[in-house]
Amino acid sequence: MDLSAPVGVARQLSVELGEEGTSSFSDGGSQRDVDPDDVHPAQEGAPEPEGEGGGGGAPAPPTDKGEEPRVAEEAELPPAPDDGGEGGAADPSAQGESTQVVMSHQAQGSAAGTQRKTLNLPPPLRRGKEFVPAAMEKLTYRITLHGILIGEAVLLATNEKGAVRISVKVTSSPLITPFYPVDDLIETQLVMGNYLVTSIRQREGSYQRNTGFTLMLREKKAFSTATLREGVFTPLPRSDVTDLVSGFYYMRNQPLEVGKSLLLHIFDSGKYSLATVEVLRQERVSVQGLGDVETLVVVPRLQTEGIFRRTGEMLIWLTADGRKVPVKVETTIPIGKVRAELVSSEVQREGDETLKK
Numbered sequence: 001m002d003l004s005a006p007v008g009v010a011r012q013l014s015v016e017l018g019e020e021g022t023s024s025f026s027d028g029g030s031q032r033d034v035d036p037d038d039v040h041p042a043q044e045g046a047p048e049p050e051g052e053g054g055g056g057g058a059p060a061p062p063t064d065k066g067e068e069p070r071v072a073e074e075a076e077l078p079p080a081p082d083d084g085g086e087g088g089a090a091d092p093s094a095q096g097e098s099t100q101v102v103m104s105h106q107a108q109g110s111a112a113g114t115q116r117k118t119l120n121l122p123p124p125l126r127r128g129k130e131f132v133p134a135a136m137e138k139l140t141y142r143i144t145l146h147g148i149l150i151g152e153a154v155l156l157a158t159n160e161k162g163a164v165r166i167s168v169k170v171t172s173s174p175l176i177t178p179f180y181p182v183d184d185l186i187e188t189q190l191v192m193g194n195y196l197v198t199s200i201r202q203r204e205g206s207y208q209r210n211t212g213f214t215l216m217l218r219e220k221k222a223f224s225t226a227t228l229r230e231g232v233f234t235p236l237p238r239s240d241v242t243d244l245v246s247g248f249y250y251m252r253n254q255p256l257e258v259g260k261s262l263l264l265h266i267f268d269s270g271k272y273s274l275a276t277v278e279v280l281r282q283e284r285v286s287v288q289g290l291g292d293v294e295t296l297v298v299v300p301r302l303q304t305e306g307i308f309r310r311t312g313e314m315l316i317w318l319t320a321d322g323r324k325v326p327v328k329v330e331t332t333i334p335i336g337k338v339r340a341e342l343v344s345s346e347v348q349r350e351g352d353e354t355l356k357k
Contacts, residue, residue, distance in 0.1 A: 124193020125217045125239055128162035131190065131249040135159055136348040139325065141340040143170070150176040153340055157249060159350075164190035166245050180205050188245045194218050198243045205334070215241055215267055222267050236272055241265045244302075251277055252324040256296055258282055268304040276301040285317055287327045288343055294320040295327060323347075 136158045143151040151172045158165050165187070172182035183203040191197055196215040202208065213224040215236070222234040222241075242250055247264045254262055262277040280297045287293045295317040314331040318324040329340040 121192075122194060122218060124162070126190060126193050126196075128159045128164045128190060128193075130253060131246050132157045132159040132164050132166065133253065134347050135350045136346070138344075138346040139342060140344040141329070142343050143173075143338055143340045145176075145336055145338050148175070149173050150338070151182055162190075162193065164246075166249060168245055186245055188243050190246065196243055196246055198245070213243075213267065213270075215243065217241070222272070224270055232270070234267075234270065234272070236267065238265055241267050241272060244268050247275065248300075251298075251300075252318065252326075256298065256318070256324070258296065264300075266302070266304070268302070271304070273303040275303065280315075282320060283317065285328060288341065289345075290327070290342075293327060296320050296324070 134157075137156075139155040141153040141155075142149060143153055151170060153168070153170045156165075156167050156169075166189075168184070168186045170182055170184040172180065176182075181203060182205075183201075185201045186198070188196060188198040194217050196217070197212075198214075199212040201210050211225065213222050215222050217239045220236045220239055222236055223231055224234065225231045242265065244266060247266050251262060251264060256262065256277075256279050258279050258281055260279055262279075264275040264277060266273055266275045277298050277300045280299060283295050283297050284292055285295055296319075298316050298318060299313055300316070301313075314329065316326050317328040318326055325342070325345060327342040331338060
């Protein structure tokens with residue numbers, strides 16, 4: 001399941017328009033008809049060519065030179081608003097306005113020349129920097145069981161002009177793979193600020209799962225799909241629901257204090273639930289490459305199984321600074337208690353070079 005997030009990026013769409021009937025422009029599942037009067041009428045008595053025609057009509061007749069004239073439909077998006085930057089363009093969602101798409105129709109031989117139509121796109125409900133403030137962040141962890149290296153985890157997050165992509169990949173080490181192979185990949189995307197698209201592929205021992213879902217934030221619905229199953233719509237009580245991965249990144253960008261809790265609205269395992277993140281204590285830990293680091297120890301109280309097949313609670317050590325980088329994670333899975341420790345960190349701020357630690 002892969003959707004692009006082209007908000008704020010200039011793009012062009014070419015649509016073959018027929019001589020009769022209408023053509024439609026698809027926008028997020030909805031269609032808007034183009035009035036046939038906007039297209040230059042076809043010559044009367046022209047033979048209908050064989051083959052498929054666009055919009056229920058036949059293609060325009062060829063010219064004297066044997067070339068087939070085309071009616072171009074161009075969509076121009078205005079520049080994307082600055083995603084929370086200082087001095088940037090105004091946020092359309094804050095003003096309650098809709099982003100406008102201006103479309104031009106130029107028909108062969110049309111005396112009217114260029115006609116303009118306007119389509120309204122809803123403003124984004126969520127902003128990319130709510131989840132990933134940096135242009136890129138890559139975190140790599142070593143996973144151990146009783147001090148033995150059993151796997152690796154890589155968290156990769158990017159924010160390209162508000163289009164957010166986050167992936168979590170966990171693989172078992174060559175030592176453990178023959179006995180308990182693990183190959184998990186979870187990917188989530190923020191699309192146009194109004195959709196969260198998640199795909200999940202799990203391989204843990206004999207357990208396998210392939211599934212995915214889309215959170216339609218404005219519609220307050222979740223559309224879930226699974227292998228050999230039809231899609232299912234689930235109503236959501238709110239528009240600020242997230243999946244577990246984007247919810248975790250959202251949590252990192254919220255103020256956290258010892259003794260206080262943060263409430264998250266989560267869609268996981270095919271259902272909506274509340275998740276409470278408790279900040280237990282502040283603790284100083286040693287991190288490879290960073291030395292001693294002050295951290296906040298948090299525990300997410302989930303009402304669902306979670307991303308991985310854990311059987312106990314999960315403790316997370318976050319740096320006690322603005323980035324709140326998870327430097328250590330401890331949890332319990334079917335084969336015992338495991339620990340993930342940060343071994344490398346790469347971050348790239350917008351317009352800056354990549355910093356490695």
